[in-house]
Amino acid sequence: MFEKTTWIRLPRSVVVGHGVLGQTAEVVADSHLPGQPLIVTSPTPREVAGEQVIEALSTVGPEPEVIVVETASFDAIEEVLSRAAEVNPGYLVGLGGGKAIDIAKMAAADRDLGFISIPTAASHDGIVSGRGSVPDGDTRHSVAAEPPLAVIADTEIIAQAPWRLTTAGCADIISNYTAVRDWQLAHRLKNAQYSEYAGALSQMTAEILVENSDSIREGLEESAWIVVKALVSSGVAMSIAGSSRPASGAEHLFSHQLDRLAPGTALHGHQVGIGSIITAYLQGGDREEWHDVRDALESIGAPTTAAELGIDDETVIEALTTAHEIRDRYTILGDGISEAAAREAASVTGVI
Numbered sequence: 001m002f003e004k005t006t007w008i009r010l011p012r013s014v015v016v017g018h019g020v021l022g023q024t025a026e027v028v029a030d031s032h033l034p035g036q037p038l039i040v041t042s043p044t045p046r047e048v049a050g051e052q053v054i055e056a057l058s059t060v061g062p063e064p065e066v067i068v069v070e071t072a073s074f075d076a077i078e079e080v081l082s083r084a085a086e087v088n089p090g091y092l093v094g095l096g097g098g099k100a101i102d103i104a105k106m107a108a109a110d111r112d113l114g115f116i117s118i119p120t121a122a123s124h125d126g127i128v129s130g131r132g133s134v135p136d137g138d139t140r141h142s143v144a145a146e147p148p149l150a151v152i153a154d155t156e157i158i159a160q161a162p163w164r165l166t167t168a169g170c171a172d173i174i175s176n177y178t179a180v181r182d183w184q185l186a187h188r189l190k191n192a193q194y195s196e197y198a199g200a201l202s203q204m205t206a207e208i209l210v211e212n213s214d215s216i217r218e219g220l221e222e223s224a225w226i227v228v229k230a231l232v233s234s235g236v237a238m239s240i241a242g243s244s245r246p247a248s249g250a251e252h253l254f255s256h257q258l259d260r261l262a263p264g265t266a267l268h269g270h271q272v273g274i275g276s277i278i279t280a281y282l283q284g285g286d287r288e289e290w291h292d293v294r295d296a297l298e299s300i301g302a303p304t305t306a307a308e309l310g311i312d313d314e315t316v317i318e319a320l321t322t323a324h325e326i327r328d329r330y331t332i333l334g335d336g337i338s339e340a341a342a343r344e345a346a347s348v349t350g351v352i
């Protein structure tokens with residue numbers, strides 16, 4: 001008997017473009033979201049877009065409550081949940097970068113509420129995904145969370161964010177090359193479940209971004225448009241897969257380990273970009289594809305060396321040799337690489 005089932009959860013609306021925050025009321029109505037919203041945000045996004053979002057949401061319901069969180073952590077989720085228990089919101093809104101959006105989507109899942117994603121930067125591909133990523137002691141969890149019912153990505157706001165946030169988003173996408181390869185490897189060696197559709201979409205997203213890299217330049221709102229579309233596409237790949245696998249391989253394990261060893265030093269996207277250069281080197285292949293990854297990062301102005309990340313060489317080596325311990329996800333790192341191999345990979349690629 002045929003027993004396979006799949007349940008792909010995607011947003012109902014993805015609205016991207018100049019000034020689309022002005023369509024917020026329409027989007028909320030179209031999503032049938034009731035009652036008072038609780039906005040989960042962090043300090044800078046609150047300043048940048050908070051009033052505009054509060055004003056827009058107030059036209060379709062009671063004035064929103066706002067909670068400002070500082071970190072992506074289980075404590076922050078608890079804070080949001082206890083505020084939600086007080087105000088009993090009708091739905092949640094994640095406003096900001098990856099951390100605020102992740103916390104909102106996980107709190108929404110816990111309270112069984114609808115959730116809207118309003119990114120203020122094109123810095124990560126969690127804008128659309130139904131996954132949350134949270135560090136927890138020595139490990140990192142990628143948990144099933146509430147996917148957004150709607151995404152409102154206003155390129156006017158996103159284009160005004162510091163440029164480094166956009167280059168981080170590009171690097172998060174470029175890292176899909178190595179993530180997909182690691183996923184295929186895990187499929188071959190460990191029988192990990194692989195989705196051809198999700199793998200192909202994730203890889204194609206990286207290819208399209210790299211093909212368009214000449215148009216990704218500081219000061220152009222079109223750059224925000226191109227990058228947001230890629231981030232959406234990558235998030236859809238994660239939703240199809242039902243896991244972060246299409247967008248997270250060894251380069252992400254390396255980044256998660258850097259978050260523990262050098263917290264708050266560099267952006268997620270920039271770390272995974274460097275991780276992707278080294279992962280491509282370790283994955284080998286006929287053509288030295290790590291050159292392509294490095295060149296793509298260089299062309300959009302993302303860091304390609306540890307020094308540019310602000311992280312010292314020894315921390316890079318430690319992260320590389322311990323990254324496999326972060327979570328139970330098979331990658332090219334296998335059950336760990338030696339210090340000598342890590343040093344060789346990081347030096348040959350010019351990362352250290």
Ligand SMILES: NC(=O)C1=CN([C@@H]2O[C@H](COP(=O)(O)OP(=O)(O)OC[C@H]3O[C@@H](n4cnc5c(N)ncnc54)[C@H](O)[C@@H]3O)[C@@H](O)[C@H]2O)C=CC1
Pocket residue numbers: 042043044045048072096097098099100102120121123124125126127129130131132133134157158160161162165168172238244267268269
């Ligand atoms: N759930 C998922 O599928 C994914 C989750 N992530 C998670 O997302 C996080 C990384 O996201 P990031 O956005 O890099 O980190 P983040 O949320 O810490 O934001 C980075 C910085 O950008 C600032 N910022 C945001 N918008 C701004 C604006 N318009 N102007 C000025 N500053 C602005 C924030 O205040 C923050 O200081 C990590 O925790 C990562 O694990 C990343 C990718 C996928």
Ligand SMILES: O=C(CO)COP(=O)(O)O
Pocket residue numbers: 125126131132133134141142172244247248252253
């Ligand atoms: O950052 C991500 C994809 O870009 C999410 O991946 P993780 O599951 O490794 O946190």
Ligand SMILES: [Zn+2]
Pocket residue numbers: 124125172247252268272
């Ligand atoms: Zn990522």
